[in-house]
Amino acid sequence: MKKFMALAIAFALSLSFVGCGDSSANESAGSTDQINNEASEQEHSDNDEKLKISIAQFAEHGSLDNCREGFIDGLKEEGFEEGKNIEIEYQNAQADMGAANQIAQNFVNDKADLICAIATPMAQACYNAADGTDIPVIYTAVTDPVAAELSNENKLSEKNATGTSDKLPVEQQLKMIRAFMPEAKKIGILYSTSEVNSETAIEQYKEKAGEYGFEIVESGVNQSADIPMAAADIASKVDCITNLTDNTIVSNLAVVLDAAEKASIPVFGSEIEQVKNGCVAAAGLDYIELGKLTGKMAASVLKNEKKANEIEYEVISQSNVYINSQALDKFNLSVPDDMKESVIEAE
Amino acid sequence: MAITLSILEQGLIYAVLALGVYITYKILDFPDLTVDSSFPLGAAVSAILITKGLNAYLCLIVSFLAGAAAGLTTGIIHVKFKVRDLLSGIITMTMLYSINLHIAGKANLPIFNSENIFSISPLKDYLGGFNTLFIIFLVVLAAKLVLDWYLKTKSGYLLRAVGDNPTLVTSLSKDNGTVKIIGLVIANALVSLSGAVMCQQQRFFEISMGTGAIVIGLASVIIGINLFKTASFLKPTTAVILGSVVYKACVAIAISFGLSATDMKLITGALFLAVLILGNLGKGKKSNA
Amino acid sequence: MLELRNIKKIFNQNTVNETTVFDNFNLSVKKGDFVSVIGSNGSGKTTMLNIICGSLPIEGGEIIIGDRNLTGQKEYKRYKNIGRVYQNPSLGTCPSMTLLENMSLADNKGKIYGLGRGTDKKRINYYKQLLSRLNLGLEDKLYVKVGLLSGGQRQAVALLMSTMTPIDFLILDEHTAALDPKTAEVIMQLTRELVIEKKITAIMVTHNLKYAVEYGNRLIMMCDGKAIIDKSGKEKEEISVDDILDTFNKISIEKGN
Numbered sequence: 001m002k003k004f005m006a007l008a009i010a011f012a013l014s015l016s017f018v019g020c021g022d023s024s025a026n027e028s029a030g031s032t033d034q035i036n037n038e039a040s041e042q043e044h045s046d047n048d049e050k051l052k053i054s055i056a057q058f059a060e061h062g063s064l065d066n067c068r069e070g071f072i073d074g075l076k077e078e079g080f081e082e083g084k085n086i087e088i089e090y091q092n093a094q095a096d097m098g099a100a101n102q103i104a105q106n107f108v109n110d111k112a113d114l115i116c117a118i119a120t121p122m123a124q125a126c127y128n129a130a131d132g133t134d135i136p137v138i139y140t141a142v143t144d145p146v147a148a149e150l151s152n153e154n155k156l157s158e159k160n161a162t163g164t165s166d167k168l169p170v171e172q173q174l175k176m177i178r179a180f181m182p183e184a185k186k187i188g189i190l191y192s193t194s195e196v197n198s199e200t201a202i203e204q205y206k207e208k209a210g211e212y213g214f215e216i217v218e219s220g221v222n223q224s225a226d227i228p229m230a231a232a233d234i235a236s237k238v239d240c241i242t243n244l245t246d247n248t249i250v251s252n253l254a255v256v257l258d259a260a261e262k263a264s265i266p267v268f269g270s271e272i273e274q275v276k277n278g279c280v281a282a283a284g285l286d287y288i289e290l291g292k293l294t295g296k297m298a299a300s301v302l303k304n305e306k307k308a309n310e311i312e313y314e315v316i317s318q319s320n321v322y323i324n325s326q327a328l329d330k331f332n333l334s335v336p337d338d339m340k341e342s343v344i345e346a347e
Numbered sequence: 348m349a350i351t352l353s354i355l356e357q358g359l360i361y362a363v364l365a366l367g368v369y370i371t372y373k374i375l376d377f378p379d380l381t382v383d384s385s386f387p388l389g390a391a392v393s394a395i396l397i398t399k400g401l402n403a404y405l406c407l408i409v410s411f412l413a414g415a416a417a418g419l420t421t422g423i424i425h426v427k428f429k430v431r432d433l434l435s436g437i438i439t440m441t442m443l444y445s446i447n448l449h450i451a452g453k454a455n456l457p458i459f460n461s462e463n464i465f466s467i468s469p470l471k472d473y474l475g476g477f478n479t480l481f482i483i484f485l486v487v488l489a490a491k492l493v494l495d496w497y498l499k500t501k502s503g504y505l506l507r508a509v510g511d512n513p514t515l516v517t518s519l520s521k522d523n524g525t526v527k528i529i530g531l532v533i534a535n536a537l538v539s540l541s542g543a544v545m546c547q548q549q550r551f552f553e554i555s556m557g558t559g560a561i562v563i564g565l566a567s568v569i570i571g572i573n574l575f576k577t578a579s580f581l582k583p584t585t586a587v588i589l590g591s592v593v594y595k596a597c598v599a600i601a602i603s604f605g606l607s608a609t610d611m612k613l614i615t616g617a618l619f620l621a622v623l624i625l626g627n628l629g630k631g632k633k634s635n636a
Numbered sequence: 637m638l639e640l641r642n643i644k645k646i647f648n649q650n651t652v653n654e655t656t657v658f659d660n661f662n663l664s665v666k667k668g669d670f671v672s673v674i675g676s677n678g679s680g681k682t683t684m685l686n687i688i689c690g691s692l693p694i695e696g697g698e699i700i701i702g703d704r705n706l707t708g709q710k711e712y713k714r715y716k717n718i719g720r721v722y723q724n725p726s727l728g729t730c731p732s733m734t735l736l737e738n739m740s741l742a743d744n745k746g747k748i749y750g751l752g753r754g755t756d757k758k759r760i761n762y763y764k765q766l767l768s769r770l771n772l773g774l775e776d777k778l779y780v781k782v783g784l785l786s787g788g789q790r791q792a793v794a795l796l797m798s799t800m801t802p803i804d805f806l807i808l809d810e811h812t813a814a815l816d817p818k819t820a821e822v823i824m825q826l827t828r829e830l831v832i833e834k835k836i837t838a839i840m841v842t843h844n845l846k847y848a849v850e851y852g853n854r855l856i857m858m859c860d861g862k863a864i865i866d867k868s869g870k871e872k873e874e875i876s877v878d879d880i881l882d883t884f885n886k887i888s889i890e891k892g893n
């Protein structure tokens with residue numbers, strides 16, 4: 001008897017919590033399921049038929065959120081609009097690997113028409129889950145698709161996948177720092193050992209730093225709790241700090257800024273969100289643009305123009321310099337004359 | 348159908364981990380946090396060896412042994428240096444984090460383009476979509492049968508006795524410490540094996556994949572033991588395996604109903620608590636004895 | 637058989653709570669002796685047992701059993717030739733294992749606990765035979781978990797288990813104290829039978845003066861870490877419960893209780 005009660009309560013519990021969640025979203029998601037199931041058996045011309053686009057995002061994070069927004073915009077520009085001809089389902093794994101796998105699996109089980117996977121681990125989880133099905137996986141915010149084995153050296157995927165890479169514009173960043181700080185010698189970089197993208201980026205920095213007369217001092221942390229010490233330590237050794245897109249460090253940006261301010265050195269960001277939050281400047285990718293580009297790739301797959309594995313993954317090379325004037329003033333830095341035209345104030 | 352298949356796959360992979368946690372938590376009464384790192388340890392070992400071209404099945408064995416070494420470390424810290432159980436696990440877990448990074452070489456190591464235990468299965472062509480499940484099932488079955496057999500040996504008897512009544516083990520002129528170490532070795536070997544299978548199934552190693560592994564293990568054990576307590580024809584090991592599948596099913600159902608991962612831990616905790624309250628008998632009985 | 641030489645035991649040494657339990661304590665037990673030990677709380681009875689078994693370290697002195705010097709040896713090693721039954725019936729058995737598994741465990745004492753089958757099927761009849769002499773109906777409960785047995789049944793099993801393999805020395809640590817009078821009587825009978833039958837040297841700590849007088853061939857009364865009464869042989873046979881009570885009262889008066 002007891003075990004039945006236990007089972008019943010366990011299930012009731014999980015269901016009731018679901019109920020507390022975004023109930024309107026559930027309803028719409030549920031109803032789309034039905035529509036799609038019915039519709040998929042009919043011809044594509046049917047007006048009621050909507051394609052199911054499932055977005056799987058690894059973590060909650062300014063840049064990743066921008067990617068998602070951009071992706072939706074990109075689809076829209078190509079004529080795929082939510083509620084009209086597509087339905088979008090979105091799930092976030094909150095940086096939990098187990099949840100990421102489960103979400104990927106669920107999207108595949110629900111027979112999504114296309115999966116958009118945001119950030120490397122999510123891309124890998126979806127890539128694996130969709131293997132053996134004909135569901136295309138379009139990834140974005142993957143720093144190095146080749147290292148992540150999502151693509152081969154020719155920028156094409158072995159499976160039904162493609163996407164965009166958010167490789168940091170390292171050279172532009174170095175050039176920008178040199179322009180702002182002609183005297184600086186050492187640049188400090190904090191990264192977390194758990195993020196593979198950060199290691200790749202540091203290698204790039206080390207490779208290029210010499211050309212601009214810099215020396216890179218890096219310091220790895222294993223967890224958020226290590227950041228205050230590591231930041232204080234590195235701030236005392238360098239002329240400025242530059243950030244990567246390292247999730248752990250970016251989430252603790254305030255701590256890094258605080259340590260840098262105590263040592264009277266500026267912190268350069270790697271994207272606009274960080275500049276908004278107090279970094280002096282960044283030669284950053286526009287993640288909305290990156291998302292849009294991804295959305296357009298997805299659109300061409302949806303239109304059956306090309307298969308995902310026939311599309312090379314793309315890297316956006318163009319970057320903007322974002323500045324935070326208030327922060328610049330704090331460190332007596334000013335925008336070099338030749339950049340005054342092109343910089344964008346981050347607000 | 349597809350969702351059932353994925354629940355069974357995931358549930359059974361974690362069932363191997365749950366069997367390990369069953370040994371430490373239920374038999375040894377040892378809260379072993381090593382699990383959070385021995386799970387990715389198995390994955391790291393498997394991933395790196397696969398990229399080096401070792402046979403995927405042999406990788407499982409090496410992962411199993413690596414896990415055994417992790418358990419041995421926790422055991423020695425606890426028994427020989429007299430560090431408290433919880434702390435010994437935490438110490439090994441912390442150290443293993445770095446070691447895992449060193450083993451894999453980086454925080455994320457994909458093996459999409461390499462062979463794995465599923466792709467080289469000789470039965471692949473016959474089983475089609477069930478190939479993965481079948482291989483996982485074989486691993487779980489092997490782990491369960493070997494564990495069942497072991498618990499019926501003299502050494503296994505002693506292991507069961509040590510968590511139950513360490514005084515008796517001393518009276519039998521056996522060192523409690525050695526027996527505990529053996530238990531931890533077997534438990535973490537199983538956990539690591541589970542990590543290895545997981546890594547080969549998801550086809551990449553990710554350093555964060557062990558986060559919360561102990562919770563999954565504990566939940567599976569508690570759900571399994573409490574739900575199937577009245578079904579006395581089931582061996583505890585079978586109950587634990589079923590517990591793992593039930594747990595994964597709850598999670599999968601929750602997600603497919605649109606539950607966000609934000610609330611996931613809350614649900615996990617609530618589910619955990621509900622089963623504990625409903626079945627708050629197992630441990631109670633034991634201490635009244 | 638057992639020699640305790642110049643034992644020194646201090647609790648909480650070098651703290652304000654420092655208490656000396658034994659200072660130069662000596663005890664010698666002959667082979668085949670059955671010694672009853674009585675004494676008020678805090679007199680050092682149980683501490684003595686713990687010192688013999690190694691559950692407590694000592695600050696000085698030597699412990700010798702037979703030709704083995706146990707001083708400083710690890711607790712579990714000492715139990716090679718020692719059996720012990722505790723006051724708490726659950727300490728002598730494994731509650732979550734069946735009676736048969738418990739018996740099998742005890743039967744293997746002194747041998748290697750390897751990967752052989754835990755229970756030797758050929759021994760089951762022997763176990764049944766052992767259990768049937770308890771007259772508790774336990775021979776039919778081989779597959780019952782010991783945790784489900786009563787305290788008296790468990791204590792009987794614990795006694796059987798501790799004497800199953802050849803041991804030199806049996807320690808009975810108030811082993812009837814937690815039982816009802818009738819069961820206690822049964823357990824005491826069984827103890828006597830086993831000790832005589834297996835020619836085991838035994839030390840029994842008890843609060844029950846009647847048992848102390850009735851059983852065994854030597855009686856020791858302890859007070860403040862010393863043996864204030866030590867009678868054996870004929871002298872022991874002549875001693876009565878009243879004599880002991882007198883001594884108890886005298887001590888109490890001296891101590892001002």
